[in-house]
Amino acid sequence: MRRFLRTVILMLCMAAVLAFTAAAAEKKDSQSAVTAKKVSGKTYLYYKDTGKKVKGLTGLQELPKGSKNYYYFQNNKGRIYASGWFNKGKNYYYASKNGKLKSGWQTIGKKRYFFNRKTLVRSTGWKNVNGKYYYFNSKGAQVTKWLKWKKYTFYLDPANGHARTTGWKTIDKKTYYFNSKGRMQTGWFTVNGKKYYANKSGVRKTGLVTINGKKYYLDKKDNGAMKTGWVTVKGKKYYMSKSGSKKGQAVTGWMTSGKSRYYFNSSGVMQKGWLTLGNKKYYLNPSNGKMVTGKKTISGKTYDFGKKGYLTTTPTGAWSIKVNQGTNVVTVYRGSTPVKAMLCSVGLNGATPNGTRYITDKLRWHELMGPSWGQYCEHLSTSPNSVWSSYLFHSVPYNRYRDPRSMSASAYNMLGQAASHGCIRLNVESAKYIYDNVPIGTKVTIFRGTSANDPLGKPSLKKIPSWQTWDPTDPNI
Structure with missing residues (x-):
């Protein structure tokens, strides 16, 4: 029995010694320098001091430990990846000829890549490197200069290692603004409490500009910031609204400032x-x-x-009428003096032809398309001696003959924009003015212009509720 116990104890001691020796050897191996050798077209890793093949390791390994030299073992027999790209699932790596994996910034085939310094995986998409953001395409190559990502535009600046740009940036003599997330700004945007404007391409605008039909002054001396109050441009004075929904817009028409009154034409120029x-x-x-x-x-x-x-x-002189299809404004003249401006609706999609026509008759009520009916109508013929024409001045259409309470509210609310089949629609007050004052034979010029062609400006429209079936300007109601 004692002999048996001595034998067991001896065997346990020998096992412990062997385990310690193996662990020590393994530790020694992990600290030993390694070198790669190619055998039959395959690359293996060997210990430099013993010449033995590295075995028993798989996957990503650092050899020697603490050296920051990483290898990727294909199996436990010492074979490693070398000389180029390889992937494990969606993760891509790059190994040099000696099998060392690339990390950090690397130039491969004239393209720049970034490999995670811990995992050695190739980066794609946005990557924060030392506080700067870079973008890599689906194959890991760094994207430079302009980038469209989702619905946003970015600039990856060559002067800053192609990092994402923020703030003001002048590119090819054009100035852009990128917010704190690097997104290029378009339209109106605010920086430090000041308003700026960039077009659809992101280019900052300066000077006197027209935006959605309204004039603004963007001061080049102040980096393009929107100005309010008095401004002078090429000797012409403008006044930009200081508050409210029209802030920054050039005033048109009359303006009272203190005890003084000023008048600005349709282009905003002080008269x-x-x-x-x-x-x-x-x-x-x-x-x-x-x-x-x-x-x-x-x-x-x-x-x-x-x-x-x-x-x-x-005013004296011959009557004449001008119809501006570009603004849907009718202006009535005596001689060269404009005497009245009216909102109208010309034809949709160019249905009203440009050119010269003449008023050839007057009709209190007249059947229109639909059928529908109009009040205070005049045919507009190409000759003063011809009555027939498909085009007329008339009121907003009514659903019933001689019933001023059967008007279309939606058609009335379209005054000031193209909406008709080709005729020129007016509210009752305007249609009646022409009917009562402008004689048969009067010349009517139809053209497509801008607000600069409307000397009395464009009247405003107070819309009516959908249930209202009468024209609020009709004197007979």
């Missing part, structure tokens, strides 16, 4: 000298544009403009 609006004549101080009131001597003649600042005149 000076004589100004005629309808049958009223004003005088605006030539030096500062302020409207004159009371008595004033001009060129040796004294006028009395009264408290309201105008002389009442009766």
Whole structure:
């Protein structure tokens, strides 16, 4: 029995010694330098000091430990990946000829890549490296300069290692702004409390610009910031609204500032000298544009403009009408003087032809397409001697003959934009004005212009509720 116990104890001691020896050998091996050798076209790893093949290791391994030299073993017999790309599932690696895996920034075949310094995996998509963001395509190559990602545009700056740009950046003599996430800004945007504007391509605009039909001044001296108040551009004065929904927009029409009144045309330019609006004549101080009131001597003649600042005149000369399809505005003239502006609806998709026409008749009610009916109608013929025409001035259409309470509210609310089949629709007040005042034979010019062609501007429209079936301007209701 004692002999048996001695034998068991001896065997346990020998096993412990062997295990310790193996562990020590393994530890020694893990600290030993290694070298790669190619055998029959396959690359294996060997210990330099013993010349033995590295065995028993698989996957990603650091050899020697602490050296930051990594290898990827294909099996436990010492074979490693070498000389190029390889992948494990979706993870891609790159091994040099001696099998060492690349890490960090690497240039391979003229393209830049970044390999995670811990996992050695090739990066794709956005990557934060030392606080800077870079972008790598689906194959891991670094993307440079302009990048479209989802619905955003970025600039990966060559001057900064192709890192994502933020803030102001001038590229090819054009200035852009990228927010804190690197997204290029378009349209209106705010930086440090100031408003700026960039077009669809992201290019910052400066100077006097028109945006959605409204003029703004973006001060080049202030990096393109939107200005309010008085501005002078090429000798012309404008006033940009200081508050409200129209902040920054150039004022048109009359403006009161303190005790002074000014007038700005449809382009926003402050007017000076004589100004005629309808049958009223004003005088605006030539030096500062302020409207004159009371008595004033001009060129040796004294006028009395009264408290309201105008002389009442009766325009003379032949009647004429201009229809601006670009703005859906009708302007009535006596001689060269514009006397009345009206909102209209011309034809959709160019259904109203441009050109010269003449008023050839007057019809109190007239059947239109549909059928529907219009009030205060005039045919517009190509000759003053021809009555027939497919095009008319008329009110917004009604569903029933001689029933002013059967109007289409939706058609009324479209005044100021193209909506008809080709005729020129007006509200009742405007249609009746032409019917009552403008004679048969009057010349009508139809053209496509801009707001600059509307000397009295574009009247506003107060929309009506969908249930309302009468024209609020109709004097008979």
